[in-house]
Amino acid sequence: MTSLPEQTERKLGLAIDLDTCVGCHACVISCKGWNTENYGAPLSDTDPYGKDPVGTFLNRVHAYEVTPQDNAPFTVHFPKSCLHCEDAPCVTVCPTGASYKRTEDGIVLVNEDACIGCGLCAWACPYGARELDALAGVMKKCTLCVDRIYNETLPEEDRVPACVRTCPAGARHFGDFADPDSTVSRLSRERGGIELMPELGTRPVNRYLPPRPRDTLQGCAPAPQGDPSTEGLTGFLGWIDRTLSRF
């Protein structure tokens, strides 16, 4: 059913630390691996070793340059996956009921057997979290590794999403945002967790922990631009400059 639950018992999601992420893409690979070998249609690649490789991914790491008004620019690595929105527009547009948001934990999932592959949910998502698989013809999205987090055949430390488990920097945190004492809630509170595109009213569950304020770097004024100056040159170099300037 594509009606959204009024409230979910838990709000499982990720807190992603943009200060800690080093942009290694390990989460991208572990996500692709787990979700290709386990629940649902595999994440296909077309022409993977050829000239024009294209594939389905549920998690992608962008890299941005941020230039503050009065400080030196810095790099931010930015992993992006489904935010499991409370007001998920991708769910309500689905004509078949394949897309749904779970009442018990708030995870947004696709029932691949009911998906007709119309692609409207991908259009409705502001964040590009959904990708239609070219070979399977069904919509793929982050499942928050629903087949790991409740899986009692796995060792307890593995019962977190694959991206969280694999992150070598510890930049990804998994937990329940409905519980104010959970690690993710606490982190989000302390670090001023960001909601992406709040103006669209999707109420995402995932939070991004912004880079901590930097020291103001002294003497890092941008290098002078334009023609190099030869003003004030004396001695041998001055003589060369004067000689060459005649021509």
Next chain:
Amino acid sequence: MHPAPSIILFTTLSGLGFGLLAFLGAGVILPTGLAAFLWFGLGYGLALIGLAASAFHLGHPERALRAFTQWRTSWLSREAVLSAAALLAIAPHAAGLVFWNTPVPVMGAIGAVLCGVTVFATSMIYAQLKTVPRWNHWTTPLVFLLAALTAGALLTGSGYSAQMLLAWLAVAMVLHWILGDGQFARRGSTLGTATGLGLMGRVRQLEPPHTGTNYLLTEMAYVVARRHVRVLRVIALASGCVLPSVLLWSAPYSLLALGIAVLLHLAGMLAQRWLFFAEAEHTVALYYRG
């Protein structure tokens, strides 16, 4: 947005078909016998070809019947249900005229209203998307509805209505373009709000997340036609509205002129629909902004 031919054909032809059926259902003209068969046949044919075209872009068309289930929340599902209801409601009226030379005005009227609502539902599939600000605007349903009604007036040879509707359609199309041009900026989504990093400074893409292309870029960051926007807008307006109007005005009783006017209008509307998709910018493209 990627202007898939299947979707352009779907919206244009089903609009044409439902517009014609609305005029026939409303009893604007009451053909009988073979004439009724041809007229209703054209209406049903266009609507059904349009709906079939929409199935071509599905990953799993064999599951299309499931799309009739979620009408409570989904405009796409509502469109499916309403189109089926409209086609069924008009059927007794059509059959009455074809076989017994007798209209069934009640069913015709109900069907005509349902045809209009179907076209409205089609437009809402696009107009509901906040992610595409150009579509998320009242001019979208206005253009779709007026286009369908104009087609109905043209295809039934209702000269006066056609002239009025062509003028209104031209105004609606121009409004949709002009207001649409500033719509993305008015909504205020930027790479800064998309990443939340705008609070810290100026943001630009340093490195894309993948070396090749992907589904998101080919589907939602289509830019090819934007370069020819001005020419295509002129073509859409001239061929879709101005030339048919001039033809109808200069040769009001000529069937040939009417036929050419219909074909010109169709070509213009295909150009308009191409632009409708190609010009539309999706917020996901922000993540790839330099």
